Amino acid sequence: MKLGLGKIRDVLKTGSGTGAQERKKEQVEGRNKAEKEEILKVGNEEDKPENEGNEMELKKTGLEAKERPLSPADRTGTEKTGLIFFPAFDWAISPTHPEREERLLYTRDQIFEEGLMDLPEIAEYKPRLAEYRDVARVHFCVPDIKAQATTPHLIAAGSCLVLGDALMKAEVKNAFALVRPPGHHAMTVAHGNRGFCNINNEAILVEYLRKKYGIRRIAIVDTDVHHGDGTQEIFYNDPDVLFISFHQDGRTLYPGSGFISELGGPKALGTTINIPLPPGTPDEGILYVLDSLVLPILEDFKPELVLNSAGQDNHYTDPLANMRFSAQGYAKLNEKLAPDMAVLEGGYAIQSALPYVNTGIILAMAGLDYSCVREPDFKPGMFVQAARDRKVLEETVAAQLENWENRDRLVEAEVTKHGDFYSRRKQIFYDTDMIQELQEERIRMCPDCQGYKTIDSSAHRSTNDSRIFGISVPIYACGNCQAEAREEYRKRLNLPQYEHVYLQDKKQDEYRAYNSRTKQETIY
Amino acid sequence: MLIGIDVGGTTTDAVLIRNGEVCSAAKVSTEPGKLLDSLLEALDAISKDVPPEQLERVVFSTTVITNLIAEGKTDRVALVLIPGPGINPESYSFPDSFYLKGAMDYRGREIQPLDETEIRKTVDLIRESGFARAAIISKFGQRNPSHELEIGEIFREIYPGCKLELGHTVSGKLNFPRRIATAMLASATRERYQEFVEKIRKALEERKIRAPVFILKADGGTLPVEKSIEFPVETIFSGPAASMIGALALTPQGQTSVVVDIGGTTTDLALILSGKPLLASKGAKLGGFLTHVRAFAVRSIAVGGDSVVRVRKTDTGKKLITVGPDRAGPAYSMGGEETTPTDALNVLGLIKVGDPERASEAIKATASCLGKSETETASLIVEKAAQTIADAVNEMFLEWEQEPAYRIWEVLQEKKARPQNVVGIGGGAKGLIDGIAKKLDARPVIPEYAEVGNAIGAAVARPTLTLNLHIDTEQKIYSVAEEGEIVSLSAANLGNFNKIRLEEAETLASKLLRERAENFGISEYAGEAEIVNSEVFNVVNGWYTSGRLFDVDMQIPAGLIPAWKRREKA
């Protein structure tokens, strides 16, 4: 039953109060029960030798063994496209900010008027909140998760998880999370909002699926007009996650990164691929990059899952960028890329582009005829690729294909340059919240795994500064790295210069945050 | 005194209610060719000795028109569609469709003009093909009906005899394919419905009954019969609604119940959540078409009293009982060919119908296949049928909990409910309801007069009314979805409409609802109206707000008239 208005306001009011926490607790308990049932249903697979190995290592480090992951179900013969439409009609960054209530209003009008939700090819799902530990699996949130991941963020991330589960249980053949707020500019450390993003929906999804279903190799193709710098940073040192982003050239657009020289950390060189596009690139150019670079690399990488970080701001009417992509182009892109899952990112031409682009993407993913989807002012052939730009693209594609083919040699050569640790310093700017962050990132150059990562981060705001230290143990880390990382965490707890110290042990699925002012440790 | 009559496909049920209680009830068979006789027979059975002037109200519900749709016996309609950009219209499965150029966008702005030559050609073609009716539906026609109106004008000019149905007058809701289906069915059944209403009038006239006459709508609300001619689709599917309101009238107030209507071939489930009947989130499915017709959520499962019982051998050699999904005539005890749950209930002494010898014979045959005793086998059959129905009930609750949510508060709201009561109606209910209730940990309820619960529902239902107000301050217009007219905002007396607050939009909605209620002759229920949904969006051009969009949805929900004295009648 729907609520009357008075009740709506009450619900919103109690959203942060004890009532919400009570509800949350119930929900978590309910979900745990559901997950146990899932294990009964899906978990009767033969033991994998890999898992036994994990357990041995755990014994060595004195940690108790966790439940084995489930296995993804076989999706052959699955017909439906999973869809969550979560427009967050009651949330905005500010009333006239591009990321505001009605961003998906006209998209709702269009896809509801088309009757897309009634199609037998579409299965609509209900969003849920992501849990704090799902966020902690990816981020160090300053000062805490609650401050960075408010209810709408948790719902957007949670929607991705609902669809991820539907995908892994083979309820759907593919899925589209048509949700806001977006996330691809959010990095490991979250001091505030960057490029309209606080937490990274795709990264939260990837780590959730890897933990829960034991999958390993994942490809993320970022088709937003802005460089997906957050997603790139999170997986920069992870050779199991292939991150490909094409975007308007960083010299002409926020966030000013994403050049072809950004190829990944020493042990993951080549698994970050950036394709800067000249401003004004039309369908033709982007589809060329897809056919000649993205698809061959995916073919070669053989990921268990392909995600489309699906921004819609390449559109020729987008107010924040200068590209010339059309609804037909978007539909064709999704048809060719055939991602297992698409997650909405940017796209702010809320009237002239989004209703048509989203209709096109949904139809393409569902395998339906999208030939009649077009913007009111669109005429075939209205945008032609300049010969000069075409040449730029050909060069970029050639250079990146070469990097891809040589990636093993690149890694080999790079690793010898470093000793036990590789470190780099970074400056990160938070445009929305006006924060200047300085980071020192260190990666353990481990011969047995990708190595654990530490981040020493200072944030400078107009009013106050804060410094934190975070340690991250990758999900497939070796026992030595795990033990060493946990020791690093313990050692940092007594250092007064850090306001917060974080341990992100993805291998153990254990997340700790220590507040040195209150001397309290939170375990997620 | 009140009369309720449900005209079903096989029987016509009637009740007379005096002082808020059932005074007499009757069940007569429906003769499709002689509807008038059936109506008179039903009327006489309950009100023969009642002076007609003592009757205060007569309400009818019916499924006979829906049955015509299912049997394909309705009139042919030419569908004139203006789809604009989007899904390829070739993928629709509507019959007799004619596509035209032209398009509106989501805010009702014309993005492609009509082509008059094309329209004239199409109208000629429709006339030459012998269509006497046409439905004209444009995508986003509810946001701007001018294309539908323009085409209607051309029809009137060159094919004046053609009966027209315009999409925007049928439903103001988003969903073009559903609007097509709804307009098509409205057009296809309009005359059949008028014939039905004529029969009703005639029957009442013959018995000198001058009390106000109402028709039940699919959403469980009553509509004055003269108004109903305008909205035939809303009334052609009122049979299930009558049963639902009947169950509501016969169960404790404010409780959560599942209404289980067990027939021969199928069982229909409906939910009452904290005393409120659950509506289908989008609209009813009629004759295989998804429509905009507001109706209760009903789930049909292929298990009934006459479902065929079989013994199935699993791969591991275990023998299992299956019930349904098919029916092969009546139960064995009633002269049929196959073992059925009805036979099992007979053997267990839970019901007494037909020939007990034959029931026993049927169960014995199944028992020998299964390798169990007769009683054991009968219990297993009943158990299996009850389990199938209980599972479907749980699924229905789960589906309700998992309905999509588009707003934060909707996601935060914990939707969780399980039935307190299992209310059995229909012929097969008696023996099975206890078993189903046990599995759901709920109380079994078989109300008194359960077999005419539908007629009681018709007799005691109150009116319903909806009003969906949409305001666009940038375009300076407002529209009420139910009325299909775009009105200038200056007519609304809202002062400076750049400064309208949500409260003022709600006040306007309430005022329009009161007017609408008055127009329907149900002013006394206007006070029951509630706001279902109310929201406002800024329209931002560049970096400043250039207008606001308001949506206020109100309803007078389904319920019972105050005259009905509800008490535990189980």
Ligand SMILES: [Zn+2]
């Ligand atoms: Zn990108």
Ligand SMILES: [Zn+2]
């Ligand atoms: Zn973007």
Ligand SMILES: [Zn+2]
């Ligand atoms: Zn290691």
